[in-house]
Amino acid sequence: MTSSLLPTYARAKLAFERGEGAWLTSTEGERYLDFGAGIAVASLGHAHPHLVKALAAQAQRLWHVSNLFEIPQAELLGRRLTEASFADFVFFTNSGTEAIEGAIKTARRYHFASGRPEKFRIITIEGAFHGRTIAAVAAGGNPKYLEGFGPMPEGFDQVPFGDLAAMKAAIGPQTCAIMVEPIQGEGGIRAIPLAQLQAMRQICDAHGLLLIFDEVQTGMGRTGKLFAYEHAGIAPDIMATAKGLGGGFPLGALLTTREAGKGMVVGTHGSTFGGNPLATAVGNAVLDVVLGEGFIDRVARMGALLKQGLLELMAKHPTAIAEIRGEGLMLGIAARPPVQEFVAAALKEKLILIPAADNVARLLPPLVVGEAEIAEALVRLEATLARLGGTGLRRGAAE
Numbered sequence: 317m318t319s320s321l322l323p324t325y326a327r328a329k330l331a332f333e334r335g336e337g338a339w340l341t342s343t344e345g346e347r348y349l350d351f352g353a354g355i356a357v358a359s360l361g362h363a364h365p366h367l368v369k370a371l372a373a374q375a376q377r378l379w380h381v382s383n384l385f386e387i388p389q390a391e392l393l394g395r396r397l398t399e400a401s402f403a404d405f406v407f408f409t410n411s412g413t414e415a416i417e418g419a420i421k422t423a424r425r426y427h428f429a430s431g432r433p434e435k436f437r438i439i440t441i442e443g444a445f446h447g448r449t450i451a452a453v454a455a456g457g458n459p460k461y462l463e464g465f466g467p468m469p470e471g472f473d474q475v476p477f478g479d480l481a482a483m484k485a486a487i488g489p490q491t492c493a494i495m496v497e498p499i500q501g502e503g504g505i506r507a508i509p510l511a512q513l514q515a516m517r518q519i520c521d522a523h524g525l526l527l528i529f530d531e532v533q534t535g536m537g538r539t540g541k542l543f544a545y546e547h548a549g550i551a552p553d554i555m556a557t558a559k560g561l562g563g564g565f566p567l568g569a570l571l572t573t574r575e576a577g578k579g580m581v582v583g584t585h586g587s588t589f590g591g592n593p594l595a596t597a598v599g600n601a602v603l604d605v606v607l608g609e610g611f612i613d614r615v616a617r618m619g620a621l622l623k624q625g626l627l628e629l630m631a632k633h634p635t636a637i638a639e640i641r642g643e644g645l646m647l648g649i650a651a652r653p654p655v656q657e658f659v660a661a662a663l664k665e666k667l668i669l670i671p672a673a674d675n676v677a678r679l680l681p682p683l684v685v686g687e688a689e690i691a692e693a694l695v696r697l698e699a700t701l702a703r704l705g706g707t708g709l710r711r712g713a714a715e
């Protein structure tokens with residue numbers, strides 16, 4: 317049957333009808349180990365009882381009111397996020413890219429409100445991914461996502477990954493901010509060294525620029541800290557987060573300090589659905605678990621265990637695996653065979669991985685993943701490598 321969905325995705329011929337924890341059951345009744353979590357979204361796994369209960373309870377009472385009224389669930393979630401982070405204010409969105417749009421607008425408005433409206437240019441890093449709106453693809457600078465979409469909005473200057481000298485050289489009188497993912501996700505689990513994140517903070521302070529972190533993928537405990545900036549011991553001025561925040565319910569957030577957010581006054585920004593009672597009730601339920609005693613430490617422990625297993629796998633199969641990357645439960649296998657083949661072979665072993673750039677297969681399991689599931693994933697990865705021909709050089713041999 318032909319699909320009525322606009323064909324913008326290369327979908328696998330596979331559908332799921334239920335999930336539990338780190339497991340998904342297909343419409344054919346087969347079980348898959350989900351180390352993709354809907355691209356780092358299902359942070360508490362599938363059908364987490366606390367989330368199901370919170371969603372159902374809120375659905376019985378009230379789904380939506382507009383932001384023309386107070387929304388106690390959003391107030392509570394906002395307060396909890398500011399108390400747990402560098403930020404003073406939160407603006408809720410429906411997606412990561414909408415949070416990024418808000419971050420860009422907030423940074424530009426800061427300079428406008430400071431009497432420097434000429435400062436609007438934002439420095440970004442090659443390999444970045446900030447989402448799919450026009451401003452977000454312009455910021456990301458990936459030619460694949462720009463082609464054919466007409467003139468791009470002005471104001472994004474890209475510098476090579478890891479090149480602080482180029483970053484400094486790109487600063488001009490119109491520069492407003494630096495925007496980076498602490499660990500590039502779509503770009504192939506490429507972590508910006510902590511010393512460079514710290515240097516970016518200094519550069520921003522020295523030049524009166526704002527530092528924006530895109531923690532859409534790295535946020536909400538994924539890297540073994542609530543937010544990845546904590547690893548570097550510095551804080552941004554503005555941050556976008558999403559994905560894991562709603563645990564599967566569309567929910568994002570733009571966070572800002574009071575100072576950086578000073579231009580965002582009544583009437584400057586809005587979102588019909590952003591932060592509605594249903595979404596923020598679920599967000600609060602996610603935080604109940606993620607901020608619970610020992611939860612994030614456990615993510616770090618499970619991440620270390622998985623990484624250790626992957627490193628052992630690499631030692632056994634150096635011709636198939638070039639590198640293991642990442643932090644916490646945001647890990648990547650830099651594969652030698654083409655990553656699409658690697659991910660397809662894993663899927664045949666009923667293990668879900670997510671491809672990324674730089675020929676990297678991402679492992680982004682639910683944060684509730686346990687030791688037994690990690691051991692099972694490693695067994696399935698062994699089988700994946702066997703399927704690829706052991707060395708990874710002889711492809712599809714075990715088919």
Ligand SMILES: Cc1ncc(COP(=O)(O)O)c(C=O)c1O
Pocket residue numbers: 355410411412413414416445446447448497501502530531532533534558559
């Ligand atoms: C770092 C980063 N920023 C922004 C986005 C865009 O988020 P969304 O797809 O929710 O709009 C993504 C999505 O993958 C992301 O990984």
